[in-house]
Amino acid sequence: MSSSLTSRRAFLGGSLLFVGGVALAACGKDDAVKAGAKVMLEQWYHAYGEAGTQQAVIRYAKEYTKANPDVAINVTWIAGDYSAKLHSTLLTPKAPDLFEIGDFQYIDVKNGLFAPLDDIVKGQEAEYSKASMDSASVDGKLYGLKMMDDAMVLYYRKSVLEKAGIAVPQTFAELAAAAKQLTSREQKGLFIGSDGIGNAAYLLLWSNGADLLAPEGKKVVFNSPEAVAAIAGLKQLHDDKSLLLDFTTDWGDPGAFIQGAAAMQWSGLWAMPAVKKALGDDFGVIAWPKFGDTGRPVSRIGGWFAVANSKSKHVEEAKKFIEWLWIKQTDLQKDWCVSYGFHVPARKSIAAQTTEFASGPAKEAADVLANTSRAYPNLWNTAMDSVFAQAIVKIAKSGGDAKALLDEAAVKCQAELDKQLA
The missing domain is CATH 3.40.190.10 (Periplasmic binding protein-like II)
Structure with a gap:
């Protein structure tokens, strides 16, 4: 995976x-x-x-x-x-x-x-x-x-959050603060993928009311002010050094969460039987928290x-x-x-x-799926995905200007979108 x-x-x-x-x-x-x-x-x-x-x-x-x-x-x-x-x-x-x-x-x-x-x-x-x-x-x-x-959801370890006096995050600001507070020499606060990117860019923009394409599907909009603000949050997680990186398994496998390498992990419903077998009832799941007061929680389907x-x-x-x-x-x-x-x-x-x-x-995961799920638009192809990914890596890991990089990527993706629609 x-x-x-x-x-x-x-x-x-x-x-x-x-x-x-x-x-x-x-x-x-x-x-x-x-x-x-x-x-x-x-x-x-x-x-x-x-x-x-x-x-x-x-x-x-x-x-x-x-x-x-x-x-x-x-x-x-x-x-x-x-x-x-x-x-x-x-x-x-x-x-x-x-x-x-x-x-x-x-x-x-x-x-x-x-x-x-x-x-x-x-x-x-x-x-x-x-x-x-x-x-x-x-x-x-x-x-x-x-x-x-x-369903893809955010797993969290109940006992770890309770011991630290941290409530289950309801906003991205709370998620980032919790991940930072839960990070220690033995454990990182959050695992979103071995590359430190995973699905996070999509989740962040969706959680702030932004999207990849406009509703009619003819215009690239991932460089909107809402998208730029939200995706910059990924850089915050990297700057805080609260992300688990380069783990032996990736986000689709619950190994990092089960082994205690991360207190929270983005993964899929498919991982739940293994998590329950290892941790019993000591875990819960939520959607990706909303980005700010005007956003909304989201998940991937x-x-x-x-x-x-x-x-x-x-x-x-x-x-x-x-x-x-x-x-x-x-x-x-x-x-x-x-x-x-x-x-x-x-x-x-x-x-x-x-x-x-x-x-x-x-049931929590099924409810998350029913109430917050998002999917990639069918016009979003591999070429566009690759251009977007390159911009995200530069923003998150190299401190690149989010607005400039997303504007540049949007021009390239718009050309690819126009080609499909021609």
Whole structure:
């Protein structure tokens, strides 16, 4: 898992266990023919790290074929750079009929790679977070259906804060002060990533009412006065020397928090089972605190979308399977989210029925996700990400002028945005 701004997509699509692509036949082609299936759907997943996930997706596919004998599904498990392999294969006759995708990209829709899913989601829109719906929508049409939500939250050690007489931070000023006060020779106050950057730049600007792009998506706005003021806060954390740097694991892994190397850590809901096993009830989670009185607390939402290949010969069959699994099958959606890893079901009604999120820090995280989550706009691409990242590093670590650096980065990113929209 990666903390750098430029490798956030590698984090979303990375594998912890596998090397190379592995085809996992839910129903092999010969078996499908013998069983009378008229359609064979090819389905791709990235190689999840949680044990049991590959067996689960095969089981789901078999259950679908049992209920729909005319359709068989061949599952392929892809490790390594899933996004690169998917996008190169989508341009060939070997492209899968349906697949999953992490960060949703406008250019994929512009290039005609994804089929719209509005017809299968109609009437269900309110079941999904606005952040996820906006991320997967282009020109009013929906092109991806959320499979599960990953909440990213700020973990804090209750006993450490209580011993120091520190209340749970509600503003960035309180967070910075707490991190400084909790820093000692043995422990740093805050871990946001081994590079000292992580998601913090995004969180800071969002928490001060700023954004990467204007609401209509046609203008870069991360150099607004609100954004400049908030992102300068990252330099404060570095100047205070309250950040844990160069730890052996990155922000997605709870190792630094569990080992007591940091009193607070930004990480994901997926880390909670390991944190609870190590620390019991001695922790809590909150959103990233608001920046100043006019700001608001925020969190990042991650997870994966189910997508149908617009160029497939079996688009309708692929969409029917997506609808069956990710809208109609309540039990299977719960199974996918909490039986292997730890994710919030994307559909709000199912999340409300999932007892694992009924109390304690898990409920706190689910509430954070429901009330404060933000996602990257689908027009925000890797090139823009890289330019922004370079400016952030100079601001945080080299004392560069935040306004000048963000203005310069905004000009470059605007050119890239205009190119996408042309």
